[in-house]
Amino acid sequence: xxxxxxxxxxKPLAIGAPDPMRELPIRLERMIHFVPPHLDKVxxxxxxxxxxxxxxxxxxxxxxxxxxxxxxxxxxIEMGKMVDWQGKGTGFWSRVNPLNSPWFQEDxxxxxxxxxxQLDVIMLPKVEGPWDIHFADQYVAQLEAKxxxxxxxxxxxxxxxxxxxxxxxxxxLASPRMQGISLGPADLAADRKMKTTRVxxxxxxxxVVDDPNEDGSKRESAQQDxxxxxxxxxxxxxxxxxxxxxxxxxxxxxDSEACEQQFRNAFLLGCSGTWSLHPSQIEIAKRVFSPAPxxxxxxxxxxxxxxxxxxxxxxxxxxxxxxxxxxxxVISDLADLVSEKDxxxxxxxxxx
Ligand SMILES: CC(C)(COP(=O)(O)OP(=O)(O)OC[C@H]1O[C@@H](n2cnc3c(N)ncnc32)[C@H](O)[C@@H]1OP(=O)(O)O)[C@@H](O)C(=O)NCCC(=O)NCCSC(=O)C[C@](C)(O)C(=O)O
Ligand SMILES: [Mg+2]
Numbered sequence: 001x002x003x004x005x006x007x008x009x010x011k012p013l014a015i016g017a018p019d020p021m022r023e024l025p026i027r028l029e030r031m032i033h034f035v036p037p038h039l040d041k042v043x044x045x046x047x048x049x050x051x052x053x054x055x056x057x058x059x060x061x062x063x064x065x066x067x068x069x070x071x072x073x074x075x076x077i078e079m080g081k082m083v084d085w086q087g088k089g090t091g092f093w094s095r096v097n098p099l100n101s102p103w104f105q106e107d108x109x110x111x112x113x114x115x116x117x118q119l120d121v122i123m124l125p126k127v128e129g130p131w132d133i134h135f136a137d138q139y140v141a142q143l144e145a146k147x148x149x150x151x152x153x154x155x156x157x158x159x160x161x162x163x164x165x166x167x168x169x170x171x172x173l174a175s176p177r178m179q180g181i182s183l184g185p186a187d188l189a190a191d192r193k194m195k196t197t198r199v200x201x202x203x204x205x206x207x208v209v210d211d212p213n214e215d216g217s218k219r220e221s222a223q224q225d226x227x228x229x230x231x232x233x234x235x236x237x238x239x240x241x242x243x244x245x246x247x248x249x250x251x252x253x254x255d256s257e258a259c260e261q262q263f264r265n266a267f268l269l270g271c272s273g274t275w276s277l278h279p280s281q282i283e284i285a286k287r288v289f290s291p292a293p294x295x296x297x298x299x300x301x302x303x304x305x306x307x308x309x310x311x312x313x314x315x316x317x318x319x320x321x322x323x324x325x326x327x328x329x330v331i332s333d334l335a336d337l338v339s340e341k342d343x344x345x346x347x348x349x350x351x352x
Pocket of ligand 1: 035036040042045049059062063157160183184185186187188199248249253255276277278279
């Protein structure tokens with residue numbers, strides 16, 4: 001048997017570590033905003049970021065130069081103390097360096113021992129299989145016990161390798177700490193030997209061409225989404241495990257239109273949120289990952305038309321039944337969560 005027994009799955013992995021969570025806390029996580037914590041100027045804006053983003057993340061991994069890793073770690077711990085994260089209802093996460101790097105051990109030990117009470121989630125990059133999660137799980141339990149933490153720290157894995165992709169279901173199920181998974185399109189592209197130099201989004205060469213026209217006129221063609229399979233598979237793995245799927249980074253900061261479309265496709269396919277690398281992407285993510293008022297109103301009409309969620313009803317010529325009731329509930333519940341945080345949208349959802 002390669003799996004733990006059901007009873008042991010929810011036992012703490014170290015004496016004195018907090019009990020693992022059986023249900024994930026219900027949180028609005030439309031965007032995970034990436035902060036380079038070694039830069040004093042950017043770190044100074046963290047209190048402001050905490051009022052704008054649902055989650056603020058101290059990034060210690062890629063994009064932080066090797067000679068700034070120590071400063072980034074110090075900056076991340078300072079970020080933990082700069083804001084009353086739980087009081088504010090904003091998530092505080094950190095992306096640590098990978099397990100095979102010279103920085104992982106110190107990243108995790110210092111974060112848990114010095115900022116463990118504030119830290120909601122550790123993001124683990126380049127996860128290859130469940131063994132990576134098991135190792136980090138045990139290590140964090142030891143540290144939680146040492147720090148006397150009462151609330152367990154959760155894990156978020158990034159899918160960045162072909163092997164991680166092939167084992168995504170096992171990764172999603174590896175521990176009760178698993179909160180979610182994001183797509184890492186840049187590393188994944190490299191590992192798969194995709195011929196791209198972008199961070200997410202489409203590619204002008206990846207397209208479908210219409211059949212030839214009889215008159216020989218120019219054939220229509222359109223770009224396709226090279227991430228469709230990956231995102232859909234990630235969503236299935238996450239939802240099977242009862243955790244959340246997230247899109248990830250969109251590197252062309254200047255192309256807000258393409259960013260919005262990529263985010264929207266992920267939202268429609270089931271993702272709860274995305275990453276923002278630049279302040280301008282926070283607004284895009286907020287727009288996309290909050291359901292549109294028209295959709296919310298229609299969803300609530302479905303719920304009202306079928307109060308106990310069974311039977312059949314017609315709304316505007318469209319058949320509704322138990323399954324559309326469930327779809328409507330997803331949208332309505334998300335709108336409730338958004339409304340708690342956003343009075344403007346609460347008003348728009350409630351308006352006739
Ligand atoms: C892209 C960069 C260099 C452009 O930075 P910039 O300074 O050139 O941009 P700007 O437009 O000139 O900045 C305007 C203002 O916003 C500030 N600013 C700018 N960014 C931020 C930020 N994030 N948070 C808070 N403030 C920010 C910036 O400091 C400036 O402030 P100022 O007006 O007071 O001078 C910059 O935005 C940045 O460093 N972003 C984070 C990048 C990052 O974390 N990359 C790694 C994640 S993606 C990844 O790892 C891939 C993955 C998953 O692993 C895989 O696919 O494999
Ligand atoms: Mg990466």
